[in-house]
Amino acid sequence: MNVIYCGVGGQGIVLMSNIVGEACARKGIHVVSGELHGLSQRSGSVIVHQRIGEGLSPLIPYGEADVILALEPMEALRYIYFLKPGGTVITNTRLIHHPYETENFVKGKIDKYITYEEIVENIRKSGAKLYEIDALKLAEEAGTALAQNVVLVGALTALPDFPIDKETMLEAVKASVPEKAVEANVRAFELGYKAVKELL
Amino acid sequence: MSLKEVLKEEPHTGYMLANEAIVRAALEADVKVAAFYPGSPQTEILDTFERVSHYRDDIVVEIAANEKVALETAAGAAFVGLRGFTSMKSVGGNVASDTLYSLAYTGVKGGLVVVIADDPYAHSSQSEQDGRWFGYTAYLPMLEPSNPQEAYEMVKKAFELSEKYGSVVLVRTTTRVNHQSGLVKVGKLERTPFDKLSWKENRRSYATVGSLARKFKAELLEKIAKMKEDPEFLALNRVEYFDGKEAKEVKPEEAKGIGVITSGVSYSYVLESLQKLGGEAYVLKLGVLNPIPEKLIGDFIEGLDKVVVVEELFPYIEGFVRQIAKERNPNLEIIGKKSGHFLEMLEYNVPIVIKVLAEVLGRELPFDYEGHFKRMWELAKLAPPRMPTFCAGCPHRATFWALRRAMGRPENYYLANDIGCYSMLALEHIGWTDSLLAMGASLGIAHGVQHSAQERVVALVGDSTFFHAALPGIVNAIRNNSKMTLIILDNAVTAMTGQQAHPGSPKKVNPYEKRIDIESVLRGLGVEKIVVIDSFQARKNIGKLREALKYDGLSVVISRGDCALYHFREYRRAGGKIVPYFVDKEACERAYNCIRDFGCPAIVIDETDLKAKILPEVCVGCGVCSQLCPHNAIHSTAILYGGEDKPYVTIEDYRELEQIMLRRGGQ
Ligand SMILES: Cc1ncc(C[n+]2csc(CCOP(=O)(O)OP(=O)(O)O)c2C)c(N)n1
Ligand code: SF4
Ligand code: SF4
Numbered sequence: 109m110n111v112i113y114c115g116v117g118g119q120g121i122v123l124m125s126n127i128v129g130e131a132c133a134r135k136g137i138h139v140v141s142g143e144l145h146g147l148s149q150r151s152g153s154v155i156v157h158q159r160i161g162e163g164l165s166p167l168i169p170y171g172e173a174d175v176i177l178a179l180e181p182m183e184a185l186r187y188i189y190f191l192k193p194g195g196t197v198i199t200n201t202r203l204i205h206h207p208y209e210t211e212n213f214v215k216g217k218i219d220k221y222i223t224y225e226e227i228v229e230n231i232r233k234s235g236a237k238l239y240e241i242d243a244l245k246l247a248e249e250a251g252t253a254l255a256q257n258v259v260l261v262g263a264l265t266a267l268p269d270f271p272i273d274k275e276t277m278l279e280a281v282k283a284s285v286p287e288k289a290v291e292a293n294v295r296a297f298e299l300g301y302k303a304v305k306e307l308l
Numbered sequence: 309m310s311l312k313e314v315l316k317e318e319p320h321t322g323y324m325l326a327n328e329a330i331v332r333a334a335l336e337a338d339v340k341v342a343a344f345y346p347g348s349p350q351t352e353i354l355d356t357f358e359r360v361s362h363y364r365d366d367i368v369v370e371i372a373a374n375e376k377v378a379l380e381t382a383a384g385a386a387f388v389g390l391r392g393f394t395s396m397k398s399v400g401g402n403v404a405s406d407t408l409y410s411l412a413y414t415g416v417k418g419g420l421v422v423v424i425a426d427d428p429y430a431h432s433s434q435s436e437q438d439g440r441w442f443g444y445t446a447y448l449p450m451l452e453p454s455n456p457q458e459a460y461e462m463v464k465k466a467f468e469l470s471e472k473y474g475s476v477v478l479v480r481t482t483t484r485v486n487h488q489s490g491l492v493k494v495g496k497l498e499r500t501p502f503d504k505l506s507w508k509e510n511r512r513s514y515a516t517v518g519s520l521a522r523k524f525k526a527e528l529l530e531k532i533a534k535m536k537e538d539p540e541f542l543a544l545n546r547v548e549y550f551d552g553k554e555a556k557e558v559k560p561e562e563a564k565g566i567g568v569i570t571s572g573v574s575y576s577y578v579l580e581s582l583q584k585l586g587g588e589a590y591v592l593k594l595g596v597l598n599p600i601p602e603k604l605i606g607d608f609i610e611g612l613d614k615v616v617v618v619e620e621l622f623p624y625i626e627g628f629v630r631q632i633a634k635e636r637n638p639n640l641e642i643i644g645k646k647s648g649h650f651l652e653m654l655e656y657n658v659p660i661v662i663k664v665l666a667e668v669l670g671r672e673l674p675f676d677y678e679g680h681f682k683r684m685w686e687l688a689k690l691a692p693p694r695m696p697t698f699c700a701g702c703p704h705r706a707t708f709w710a711l712r713r714a715m716g717r718p719e720n721y722y723l724a725n726d727i728g729c730y731s732m733l734a735l736e737h738i739g740w741t742d743s744l745l746a747m748g749a750s751l752g753i754a755h756g757v758q759h760s761a762q763e764r765v766v767a768l769v770g771d772s773t774f775f776h777a778a779l780p781g782i783v784n785a786i787r788n789n790s791k792m793t794l795i796i797l798d799n800a801v802t803a804m805t806g807q808q809a810h811p812g813s814p815k816k817v818n819p820y821e822k823r824i825d826i827e828s829v830l831r832g833l834g835v836e837k838i839v840v841i842d843s844f845q846a847r848k849n850i851g852k853l854r855e856a857l858k859y860d861g862l863s864v865v866i867s868r869g870d871c872a873l874y875h876f877r878e879y880r881r882a883g884g885k886i887v888p889y890f891v892d893k894e895a896c897e898r899a900y901n902c903i904r905d906f907g908c909p910a911i912v913i914d915e916t917d918l919k920a921k922i923l924p925e926v927c928v929g930c931g932v933c934s935q936l937c938p939h940n941a942i943h944s945t946a947i948l949y950g951g952e953d954k955p956y957v958t959i960e961d962y963r964e965l966e967q968i969m970l971r972r973g974g975q
Binding site: 116117118125126129130132133136138139140141142143144145150151152153163164165166167169170171172182183185186187188189191193204205206207208209210211213214215220221222226227230231233234253284 | 310321322323325348349351352431455483484487488489490491573576577579580583657658659662675677678680681684685687688690691692693694695696697698699729732737806900903904907908909911912913915925
């Protein structure tokens with residue numbers, strides 16, 4: 109399975125792929141990930157490619173990702189060309205507006221922010237199956253707004269084709285987050301898992 | 309990323325970043341002295357080593373003032389007989405190269421391995437520099453891995469080869485290898501205690517000049533010639549036959565028909581492309597970039613009709629192949645950059661490589677990658693661009709806001725930018741920079757410009773860059789009575805690469821480190837006009853900056869303010885609570901001064917009333933925006949409680965506070 113993880117620098121995108129990578133290590137499943145650290149992290153767009161089970165190179169070819177897992181909807185759309193025709197997009201529902209967009213707003217270059225509906229409409233037009241998750245709400249319910257990424261990892265695990273079982277994924281979550289945040293993250297994972305199961 | 313995997317002593321298989329696998333390899337090789345200067349894409353090597361050093365006392369890990377000093381530190385250890393290690397980004401190699409070229413001559417005793425990490429596509433670098441020429445032009449052996457497992461194995465091997473030949477061994481990586489994670493099988497971590505050796509017992513001369521240099525050069529040529537024939541080096545290259553499904557190892561002489569020569573991450577693009585095409589081909593995967601195994605290449609191409617050379621950036625391997633083919637197979641068709649099939653810039657991926665291989669193999673593309681990309685791009689381009697920008701609470705943003713005001717008309721100045729987070733000023737969404745070249749270069753450029761341009765010149769330099777490469781430029785400016793304003797952005801850390809310590813930083817890697825005060829350095833050097841400002845007092849700073857800009861001579865402004873990422877990470881760790889600011893909707897007159905030319909990611913427009921709004925989950929409470937508001941509409945949420953001692957705790961509290969505020973505003 110090919111997965112694109114994306115979002116805005118600072119949202120904990122690499123942690124998502126690390127959890128799945130850790131689970132692969134536990135199961136002995138082949139995995140290769142391509143990350144970018146550095147400049148892109150200052151509120152910039154961040155993308156991680158992950159090849160689970162098969163796929164040799166660290167970059168998913170255009171049109172071959174099975175899933176895009178996005179912590180921010182604009183980022184899901186930005187990388188839509190990686191998704192295979194009819195692939196799955198799981199996206200957080202909250203937009204993060206870049207200061208540049210806000211500055212264009214006050215300078216009169218645009219007369220409104222881009223809306224979630226506009227973004228999602230284009231994602232749908234691509235032919236993607238779409239699952240929308242209010243990760244902030246679920247993460248807060250779980251006890252920490254910081255766990256939005258783990259909510260989405262739970263959501264990913266719930267997909268029928270996802271090759272790793274839920275128990276192993278939970279162990280990987282526990283091994284990857286700070287000790288004092290384990291409980292909240294497990295709850296966040298479960299809430300994300302349940303949310304997608306209900307949408308299936 | 310997991311430190312656990314790096315530290316676990318038993319042999320195991322773990323999910324690791326290549327940069328972590330490299331650290332594990334060096335530790336298994338019993339490296340004793342490791343020194344670095346940060347720079348993408350190799351910074352996680354330094355960061356991992358730093359964390360390792362908190363758990364082990366059998367290693368010295370330091371962050372050096374720059375790459376050259378880092379290399380020299382590791383080399384000093386290797387002269388005495390201990391193993392040394394350093395890594396640097398592509399352009400860091402330029403800084404270290406003066407010493408590196410001499411080190412090739414002197415050789416070493418203990419193993420010395422140097423990783424040079426290139427950045428095709430210039431994701432986070434000033435150029436797409438190709439570091440492979442360092443090996444070739446310095447007569448130093450250079451290896452290139454293509455994935456984390458190979459990175460681990462080659463670094464370990466590099467230490468052995470280094471001691472076998474008494475030579476520095478270079479390992480060249482690229483961003484897509486350094487930042488690749490996968491399952492890495494590692495061996496046992498067995499280390500010896502850190503014991504100093506006797507120099508008297510190990511003494512030999514490492515002096516190279518004149519006749520001594522000529523003697524070393526002759527030895528160097530001999531060494532590199534031996535390496536070319538050495539089975540240990542040759543074993544790092546591989547010839548494979550890909551039968552349409554799988555690759556199996558074969559002898560180079562067996563190759564016939566169509567062949568591919570590749571190395572590094574491109575190897576994985578080649579193999580994946582062949583898999584998708586179900587194509588048959590012979591593949592020579594080079595693990596040694598210098599000395600190039602000429603005989604092996606000759607044997608490989610001798611029976612071929614066509615060879616495709618797949619490598620990013622320079623046609624480095626291709627040049628050798630063309631040379632060797634003249635003798636071994638003059639009719640060979642060579643497909644690469646010179647034939648126009650591949651670009652000499654940007655990084656590659658499967659769609660780029662498969663297109664050429666499909667053409668050469670006469671196969672259908674399994675998927676219309678380009679067409680799909682173009683169709684989807686029509687949809688994707690709706691997403692507004694999201695360039696990297698200054699964090700919420702960044703001191704640089706505040707300094708630049710004040711600088712713009714102090715200048716009045718920035719177009720009347722020349723702005724010489726430098727390398728650091730402040731480089732983001734040059735990105736297109738801000739676009740305020742006249743030149744930006746290399747670490748420390750702002751000083752020398754500014755000096756030349758002040759000789760030549762009528763406008764006042766302003767040079768920017770960060771605190772880490774100040775120590776790294778700016779000092780000679782400053783000395784030169786003082787000596788030559790340069791008329792310019794230098795602004796030193798002292799944010800306590802090397803921020804852009806992940807907030808590492810530097811010589812002026814309060815942060816330390818080792819308890820013995822001393823903090824060097826920039827202001828005292830400048831006074832000692834004899835700078836007469838020094839203005840120290842608090843970055844976050846943006847409005848007050850306008851006047852002080854104006855004064856510095858007007859000064860008829862060299863004026864230096866030190867703008868002090870902690871990097872927000874660094875500061876608030878420490879602050880939160882210490883149990884501190886963030887107190888965000890909020891916009892008093894009653895007072896906001898939609899002047900947008902808090903947005904224009906400022907751009908804090910925490911400030912957005914509330915579309916219900918078109919007034920400014922601060923996102924409490926993003927704001928860190930630096931308070932700068934409140935100084936910009938002409939209507940006094942921005943305040944700390946602390947005032948809602950009537951004091952600083954009752955800070956805000958959760959987003960719910962904040963929402964509640966907003967309600968209280970709205971009611972209060974109505975009074
Ligand atoms: C020769 C060289 N080494 C390392 C780097 C990587 N690098 C890019 S930005 C940067 C940080 C510089 O720190 P500082 O000047 O303090 O600026 P800050 O990021 O803290 O604002 C570094 C080390 C580089 N570009 N060139
Ligand atoms: S990392 Fe620090 S210096 Fe860099 S933009 Fe963020 S706050 Fe500013
Ligand atoms: S106080 Fe203002 S400038 Fe500072 S982080 Fe918050 S919103 Fe941004």
